[in-house]
Amino acid sequence: MTTSPINVREMAKITICLTVVCILAGLILGAVFAVTEPTRLMRAQVGEQQLVRRILELPANAEIMEIRRFLSEGPDPQIAYTLQSEVRIYDVEGKLVSATPISERATAEQILETRLPHARRGGRFFVAKIKDGxxxxxxxxxxQYGFKSFIRFFVALTPDFQVRGVEVVAHEEDPGLGAEITRPLFKNQFSGRSQASLEQLKVVKGPLPKAMEDLYLSRENTMFHDWLQTNAHVLKDARQGPIYGVTGATISSQALADGVKKAVHHLGTRLTIIGLTGGSHE
Amino acid sequence: MSEHPPLPPKNRELIWRGLFSENPVFRLALSLCPAVAVTSSMKNGFLMGVAVLAVQVLSSMTVAIARNFIHDKVRIPVYTIVIAVWVSVIDMVCAAVAPEIYAQIGLYIKLIVAFAIIISRLEVFASKFAFLPSTIDGFGMGLGFCFAMVLIGAFREVIGNGSIWGIELIPIKPLLLFILPAGGFFTIGLLMAAMNWIDVKRGGKLPTLGGGHG
Structure with a gap:
């Protein structure tokens, strides 16, 4: 230890040392990020497509369209949908304002940039078509906001708006409590419900009746329609009944139920607006 | 720093120290918080152990190479940056290359930045010795940490959940307490005592100085 309190050379050395280290660290991290990020995004996208394929039990030749929705701010808000071949912009009433075809020279992002600058993302959904269209x-x-943070989830629906399944894709709920909503015994309670019965959906405090455990566990490894058929008599009551919340995680359970209800409702409205309704809305 | 740096111990000795005689968890009692938090199952403990091993080796290597350029007064911040860089690199690479594994351990990887064991090895060893012994010391310590995590995880999983590596052994949960945080402390205490017992049996001396750290 030197006795002199301030030593300019020493201070300069320290500063330079730390600065160099920080710059090097920044460069390394930047380089690694630049290399890995595209792969990560691509993997995430592939993973999502696989998830959609799996929960809809799609045949290999089925085609998945991803439709994204954007909202503009301001006094006269507009809503944009990016479809496969065009970007459509609607007003709040749901009237078509413009439809711009997507081409190689004008990607969806570029069209959005000019037509609806500063629009923020407002959800997205996937429409799956089989070969005959x-x-x-x-x-x-x-x-939906859960107990700790947002719970991000996918809801899969049949063409006539019956819930096939719910998958939580990201959440920060507590393990053993709120995180249990991702388990078959909770998430599969949504399966088989119609949009009309979702509107009346109530969440009661658990536990799930023992007799129903097999019903929801068996959903995991059975095809949806087989599951509906084999359990037709049990499901008849179950799908009108309440959702049994996870013990000790009432808030997370209620949040996911509310979220699913809202998501299905919004999807119905949005599909009607862009004219892609598949079936009845009961 | 002295004129003549001490001679580094032999390689085998270094590995043995990390694994047993100076085991980070059981002997140095370092990084007990993560050891308790992550070891509710053997698999979690193992994955965390491997991640720590990687960060420890890479950080020890980096510091051993750069030890003559690091100003003595800012060495701790520099070590922290080195660890943080390696943790972030592993985090990003793992997210891109192995998303399935990342989904399970992503949460824990970021925690490694604050692991006392890594920074203590950099301060105690890698900043004083050459590249090769530092690498081996890092490897031994990482291995020792991984071994401890696997042991604690296995113990807690068997007793708390009746399973091992997710495979059910007995259809009941003998003592659920053991997979809860409190059980983690019990486990570490019991295993530490077992280690001491083995050591005494082998003619060693009980450590007289104790201490723990996050």
Whole structure:
């Protein structure tokens, strides 16, 4: 230890040392990010497509369209949808304002940039079509505030708006409590419910009756229609009944139920606006 | 720093120290918080252990190479930056290359930045010795940490959940307490005592100085 309190050379050395280290660290992190980020995004996208395929039980030749929705701010808000071949902009009443075809020279992002600058994302959903062009199902992505943070989830629907399944894709709920909403015994309680019965949906405090455990566990490894058929008599009551919340996680359970209800409702409205309705809305 | 740096211990000795005689968890009692938090199952403990091993080796290597350029007064901040860089690199690479594994351990990887064991090895060893012994010391310590995590995880999973590596052994949960945080402390205490017992049996001396750290 030197006795002199201030030593300019020493201070300069320290500053330079730390600065150099920080710059190096920044460069390394930047370089690694630049290399890994595209792969990560691509993997995430592939993973999402696989998830959609799996929860809709799609055949290999089915085609998935991803439709994104954007909202503009301001006194006269407009809503944009990016479809496969065009970007459509609607007013709040749902009247078509403009439709711009997507081409190689004008990507969806570029069209949005000029037509609806500073628009923020307002949800997205997937429409699956099988080879003959008929709709095989829908998957909508949504978020709902849970106990700790947002719960992001997918809801899969049949063409006539019956819930096939719910998958939580991201959450920060507590393990053993709120995180249990991602388990078959909770999330599969949504399966088989119609849009009309969702509107009346109530969440009661658990536990789930023992007799119903097998019903929801068996959903995991059975095809949806087989599951509906084999359990037709049990499901008849169950799908009109309440959702049994996870013990100790009433808020997370209620949040996911509310989120699913809202997501299905919004999807119905949005599909009607863009004219892609597959079936009845009961 | 002295004129003549001390001679580094032999390689085998270094590994043995990390694994047993100076085991980070059981002997140095360092990084007990994560050891308790993550080891509710053997698999979690193992994955965390591997991540720590990687960060420890890479950080020790970096500091051993750069030890002559790091100003003595800012060495701790520099070590922290080195660890943070490696943790972030592993975090990003893991997210891109192995998303399935990342989904399970992503949460824990970021925690490694604050692990006392890593920074203590950099301060105690890598900043004083050459590249090769530092690398081996980092490897030994990382291995020792991984070994401890696997042992604690296995113990807690068997007793608390009746399973091992997710495979059910007995259809009941013997003592659920053991997979809860309190059980983590019990486990570490019991295993530490077992380690001491083995050591005494082998003719060693009980450590007289104790201490714990996050």
């Amino acid at each position: 008929s709709i095989a199902g829908y998957v909508t992505e949504s978020e």
